[in-house]
Amino acid sequence: MKGLLYKDWCTLTSRYRKNFTLLFVLYVGMAMFFDMPFMLYALVFVLGLYVPSAVGFDEYSHWDVYAHTLPVRHSHIVGSKYILGGCAILFGCVISMLAFAFSAGIIKGTMGYEEALIGTLTAAAVATLYFSLSLPLTYKFGCDRARTVVMSAVLLLVLGGFLLVTWVPQHLLSPEARLKLESWAESVERFFGFRGPASIPDPVTGASVTMDVEYGSVVQWAENPHFWWLIGGLVLFSVVIFLISWGISTAIYQKKQY
Structure with a gap:
């Protein structure tokens, strides 16, 4: 497992080193000097989007054909992507909270650490849910087709939620x-x-x-202890979906022919 993680880490850093550097400089700089805290929330989400690219690199290089000759389990091959994705999102959360300590909003007192924590946890939960949706579809349809399928699935979920909240109560x-x-x-x-x-x-x-x-x-919401139950429930729900997604991706990978 360590070797698989190291392989995926080296693949991503060698391909996206400049992207990562620009990402940190741009997002953290805008948050700290221009009082744009949402850029740090976006950083957490964007870091989770890079990991599925490792599946695409494996696909283009036909690495999976070689991987099937190695004494490793399919669950380990898939699990390396999930562990790396979880670490990327967690790393984004740590960077986000550290950067908030030096941001203009915290220094000026226009926002508090509670607001920063709420936004960071919410971004992490959304990033985890998106990651959990995209990776099984990437294994199922391939990297290129999966992008279209993922965007269509997200659009259907948003549209379905909107209709459930607005159209159904009014008409049914x-x-x-x-x-x-x-x-x-x-x-x-x-x-x-x-x-x-x-x-x-x-x-x-x-x-x-x-x-x-x-x-x-958000400050008023944070004063209600029940609101933290909601945030905690969202994070817990995203972790459960993450683990379920891991199992689904492993099952899909085992059935694929290389």
């Missing part, structure tokens, strides 16, 4: 069911801190005063 549910769904959605938003309390006690009279407002600040 009765007015009573829509009201119940909206009430449930507001309760969920309030539970996770996206919406303020429905009412608060008046400081003078003690009577209940209606106050149903939406919170739009």
Whole structure:
């Protein structure tokens, strides 16, 4: 396994050394000097996109034909890509959090470490989910065709989610069911801190005063402990999907003929 990891690492660094250097200089520099923290979140995501390219390099060089003569398991050949991908995303998270310590937003006090941590964890979860989707498709269809398939799959997932949230409640549910769904959605938003309390006690009279407002600040969300459950659940979900994807890719690789 160590040899496979080293081979994939050398392949990527030899091909993308200049890209990596430009990536770090550009993304970290823009985040630190131009107060653009989202560039550090993008860095976490982009680093995870490079690893599937190792499958393409193996495909173009017909390395898998040689790999089948080696005393290594198929799960190890596939696993090296997943371990390297996980390390790349984790490395991006570490770099992101270190860079935030010197960013303009942290220094000026316009953002806090909680916001940086939330954004970094979310970016890592999204990168892991995308990686988990792209790698089995890359093994199944090949590197070139997989790009089109992955983008189509992402588009269908986004479109399906949009229709599920907007079109289905408006056209397939009765007015009573829509009201119940909206009430449930507001309760969920309030539970996770996206919406303020429905009412608060008046400081003078003690009577209940209606106050149903939406919170739009990440700082306000972070003050709700339940919001961290949501972030933790998203990260845990991405890890589970990552492991399932590993098993699927191994099964696909074992059935392929080289």
